Amino acid sequence: xxxxxxxxxxxxxxxxxxxxxxxxxxxxxxxxxxxxxxxxxxxxxxxxxxxxxxxxxxxxxxxxxxxxxxxxxxxxxxxxxxxxxxxxxxxxxxxxxxxxxxxxxxxxxxxxxxxxxxxxxxxxxxxxxxxxxxxxxxxxxxxxxxxxxxxxxxxxxxxxxxxxxxxxxxxxxxxxxxxxxxxxxxxxxxxxxxxxxxxxxxxxxxxxxxxxxxxxxxxxxxxxxxxxxxxxxxxxxxxxxxxxxxxxxxxxxxxxxxxxxxxxxxxxxxxxxxxxxxxxxxxxxxxxxxxx
Amino acid sequence: xxxxxxxxxxxxxxxxxxxxxxxxxxxxxxxxxxxxxxxxxxxxxxxxxxxxxxxxxxxxxxxxxxxxxxxxxxxxxxxxxxxxxxxxxxxxxxxxxxxxxxxxxxxxxxxxxxxxxxxxxxxxxxxxxxxxxxxxxxxxxxxxxxxxxxxxxxxxxxxxxxxxxxxxxxxxxxxxxxxxxxxxxxxxxxxxxxxxxxxxxxxxxxxxxxxxxxxxxxxxxxxxxxxxxxxxxxxxxxxxxxxxxxxxxxxxxxxxxxxxxxxxxxxxxxxxxxxxxxxxxxxxxxxxxxxxxxxxxxxxxxxxxxxxxxxxxxxxxxxxxxxxxxxxxxxxxxxxxxxxxxxxxxxxxxxxxxxxxxxxxxxxxxxxxxxxxxxxxxxxxxxx
Numbered sequence: 001x002x003x004x005x006x007x008x009x010x011x012x013x014x015x016x017x018x019x020x021x022x023x024x025x026x027x028x029x030x031x032x033x034x035x036x037x038x039x040x041x042x043x044x045x046x047x048x049x050x051x052x053x054x055x056x057x058x059x060x061x062x063x064x065x066x067x068x069x070x071x072x073x074x075x076x077x078x079x080x081x082x083x084x085x086x087x088x089x090x091x092x093x094x095x096x097x098x099x100x101x102x103x104x105x106x107x108x109x110x111x112x113x114x115x116x117x118x119x120x121x122x123x124x125x126x127x128x129x130x131x132x133x134x135x136x137x138x139x140x141x142x143x144x145x146x147x148x149x150x151x152x153x154x155x156x157x158x159x160x161x162x163x164x165x166x167x168x169x170x171x172x173x174x175x176x177x178x179x180x181x182x183x184x185x186x187x188x189x190x191x192x193x194x195x196x197x198x199x200x201x202x203x204x205x206x207x208x209x210x211x212x213x214x215x216x217x218x219x220x221x222x223x224x225x226x227x228x229x230x231x232x233x234x235x236x237x238x239x240x241x242x243x244x245x246x247x248x249x250x251x252x253x254x255x256x257x258x259x260x261x262x263x264x265x266x267x268x269x270x271x272x273x274x275x276x277x278x279x280x281x282x283x284x285x286x287x288x289x290x291x292x
Numbered sequence: 293x294x295x296x297x298x299x300x301x302x303x304x305x306x307x308x309x310x311x312x313x314x315x316x317x318x319x320x321x322x323x324x325x326x327x328x329x330x331x332x333x334x335x336x337x338x339x340x341x342x343x344x345x346x347x348x349x350x351x352x353x354x355x356x357x358x359x360x361x362x363x364x365x366x367x368x369x370x371x372x373x374x375x376x377x378x379x380x381x382x383x384x385x386x387x388x389x390x391x392x393x394x395x396x397x398x399x400x401x402x403x404x405x406x407x408x409x410x411x412x413x414x415x416x417x418x419x420x421x422x423x424x425x426x427x428x429x430x431x432x433x434x435x436x437x438x439x440x441x442x443x444x445x446x447x448x449x450x451x452x453x454x455x456x457x458x459x460x461x462x463x464x465x466x467x468x469x470x471x472x473x474x475x476x477x478x479x480x481x482x483x484x485x486x487x488x489x490x491x492x493x494x495x496x497x498x499x500x501x502x503x504x505x506x507x508x509x510x511x512x513x514x515x516x517x518x519x520x521x522x523x524x525x526x527x528x529x530x531x532x533x534x535x536x537x538x539x540x541x542x543x544x545x546x547x548x549x550x551x552x553x554x555x556x557x558x559x560x561x562x563x564x565x566x567x568x569x570x571x572x573x574x575x576x577x578x579x580x581x582x583x584x585x586x587x588x589x590x591x592x593x594x595x596x597x598x599x600x601x602x603x604x605x606x607x608x609x610x611x612x613x614x615x616x617x618x619x620x621x622x623x624x625x626x627x628x629x630x631x632x633x634x635x636x637x638x639x640x641x642x643x644x645x646x647x648x649x650x651x652x653x654x655x656x657x658x659x660x661x662x663x664x665x666x667x668x669x670x671x672x673x674x675x676x
Contacts, residue, residue, distance in 0.1 A: 020605075023605075075507075076507065076508075099504045100504060101475055101502055101505035101508075102475075102477065102502050102504065102505070103398075103472065103502070106398070106404065106405070106434060110403065110434045137604060137605055139603070139604045139634055139635055142634070152550070153550065154549065154551065155548050155549075155551075156546075156547055156548025156550060156602045157551040159602050159604055159634065160551055160554070160602050160633075160655065163602070163633065163634075180549060180550070182398060183398070183403050209550055210553070212400040213400070213401060214401070217401065235553040235554045235557055236553045237557045237560065238553070238556040238557050238559075238560050239556075243536045243569075244534075245536060245549055246548075246549025246550075246552060246553075246569070246571040248502075248504055250553070254418045255418065256418075259557075276656070277554065277655060278655075
């Protein structure tokens with residue numbers, strides 16, 4: 001088992017003929033993902049990487065039966081792409097695009113929610129169920145199938161953590177990069193219950209960063225609702241106040257959003273927080289060995 | 293992107309939000325003549341992007357033009373939290389009866405536009421929120437409008453005055469309009485004042501614009517004050533890099549914001565001090581590596597550089613080419629530790645063989661090596 005995606009997921013690529021969309025369509029196909037079609041307005045009728053290209057998401061869904069879509073279109077057009085996918089009622093929408101204005105995302109978020117659909121991202125690496133399918137831009141080779149669910153606000157940091165887990169022989173059920181923007185479609189609290197209900201997942205790793213109060217609220221949520229062990233890692237201890245650390249959402253303002261506050265919240269909720277990536281992999285290994 | 297108070301107030305004025313009459317001065321003489329023209333008490337206010345101007349002595353009241361000139365002379369050139377004051381706003385003084393707080397921002401938890409209002413204005417709102425949260429009133433909208441029925445009680449609560457409340461309802465609507473039109477992430481009036489004659493006026497103004505929306509806000513982008521930014525940060529933005537200056541001595545070049553923060557944290561945990569945050573981004577363009585080196589090395593405090601790359605989309609061999617090119621094109625006098633993992637790491641490491649770079653195979657090893665190369669001491673408990 002895994003969450004959200006597996007080998008049966010039929011994936012559409014919005015922006016399939018663009019540089020990034022094209023490159024990652026190839027990568028996803030090579031990993032075994034069922035990419036069933038692409039969308040680029042004006043290029044309907046063409047074929048890319050052996051899959052048909054459509055002018056609209058609606059046409060693509062009708063022709064292919066796609067039940068997931070991944071968006072690689074530029075920031076200016078990305079929220080419109082999310083809305084188009086939502087109009088076509090695609091249950092899982094993954095937005096990789098970075099730099100979408102927050103007001104656009106607010107509208108897109110509420111539209112997706114109102115329709116009962118799920119959005120992952122934007123500004124995220126996507127998600128992968130190792131050995132089954134990947135939707136996004138992460139390198140597939142570092143992952144191994146296994147018992148740990150990973151949820152993270154970062155991209156390359158997640159690869160680093162997965163690499164460390166795999167290095168200790170710990171595989172992953174599903175890894176989800178939720179994105180580094182102030183408004184993202186799915187948060188830790190939306191995904192943890194899915195891992196909690198997934199029989200294959202035995203423990204979860206949560207990777208947070210400075211900015212906002214999501215980690216603090218997640219800590220309280222875990223204490224209340226999650227029984228499987230959760231291990232956490234927080235980055236941004238050295239970040240100064242008022243400076244955006246790359247991600248639009250990663251900014252400390254005043255006393256809010258600091259790494260120290262997030263660390264404390266997790267600790268109070270009984271969630272062990274690692275100081276380093278190696279330590280995170282190690283405490284996860286120890287946690288799993290206690291279960292068996 | 294932050295803008296100055298005088299720029300925010302120009303936006304307020306355009307939106308129909310009442311603000312005191314004022315003009316910008318860059319010299320005491322100019323401040324004097326503005327005060328003379330007003331012919332009344334004026335406020336002389338430092339224009340910098342940092343908060344705490346008042347406490348730093350950057351806001352003064354002048355009863356005469358001479359006094360205005362004297363205050364301007366003192367305030368211009370003043371350092372406030374690292375920013376040098378280059379302009380002052382000289383404003384017609386207001387007869388303040390009451391002060392309140394009004395702001396619009398994005399609430400990340402409810403994913404909604406949030407109106408924050410409080411009768412306790414003029415002071416640190418975070419402190420009010422922490423100590424007396426009941427004094428903070430909040431309304432949210434996801435559609436971009438507040439109904440009069442929602443606004444009325446909030447407006448009444450600020451000054452407990454029906455005449456003022458009607459004005460506040462109108463100001464709030466205009467502030468929300470401005471927030472949406474400007475793609476703001478914050479539009480704040482602190483204090484919003486009730487004058488002795490019953491008028492509600494925005495005595496101060498702060499507007500921050502969503503960086504991601506600047507592509508469609510050219511008029512606001514033009515308000516950017518380069519003097520308020522670290523030169524390296526400006527250069528980094530132009531080169532498509534994300535850079536923040538810190539006060540340590542170990543330069544960092546990393547791909548990805550999360551990993552870049554983790555690298556800074558690791559350096560500190562191991563006993564070193566990171567000199568910067570630098571995300572080279574997802575592309576593998578060797579030019580970006582050269583630009584990143586230039587920016588990092590322009591800081592005279594740098595004693596060593598750590599390059600930490602986890603190749604995904606980024607190809608390690610491209611980064612290696614960029615590193616080699618940097619060594620040819622610029623003088624790099626400090627030790628450079630390189631750790632390449634992921635896509636094409638072996639190819640990248642092969643390219644770097646025989647160079648003066650210090651290779652490291654793991655994140656932890658790289659951090660230890662860069663601290664030692666910088667002349668620092670690795671914390672005893674981390675040596676295992």
